[in-house]
Amino acid sequence: MNILLKEPGGLGYVERNVYQKPSTDNDKGKTKASENLMLNQNHDKHLKEHGGQIFQSTKFENEWTVDEDGKGALGSKIETLIGTDENRLFIEANLDKTESNDPKYDVSALYSRNVAPFWDVQAG
Structure with a gap:
């Protein structure tokens, strides 16, 4: 047909x-x-x-908070998506830093592949 x-x-x-x-x-x-x-x-x-284009999107969040004792804390987060309709790479990074303490951070990466309409397989 x-x-x-x-x-x-x-x-x-x-x-x-x-x-x-x-x-x-x-x-x-x-x-x-x-x-x-x-x-x-x-x-x-x-x-x-x-078009078969490669798309990219980035979101950045940055916040400063002060608790009741007057100590400040910084929290930052960045998320990035890079890829096409079929293959994508997700990268996420977080940072938490309070005054007088060492920073805590983590980074993660996920690869996503479209295998069928509305179905993706992710690894990372």
Whole structure:
């Protein structure tokens, strides 16, 4: 089945019978290769349609608090997201420093990979 999709520069047809299973054992290798080719073509069209850009977002929070004894504490947090729709890297760093004490800090990094619509796998 061909489906009409809007593409850069106009309309174009895309085959959507990619997920059909081979009907005979003789054609398995050939059908699998053409299935992979169609998947790659659809993925390339998806990247063209959405640009395939690398996005970046950073959020920085900095706060100074004073307790009832008059001692101050500094808290800082930075979160960064870098990646595409399919592959992302999350970096988070926290710093807590009270007066006359050593700072406490931690840094974490997560890699996220989109494996299906609305499903991501994360490691870090």
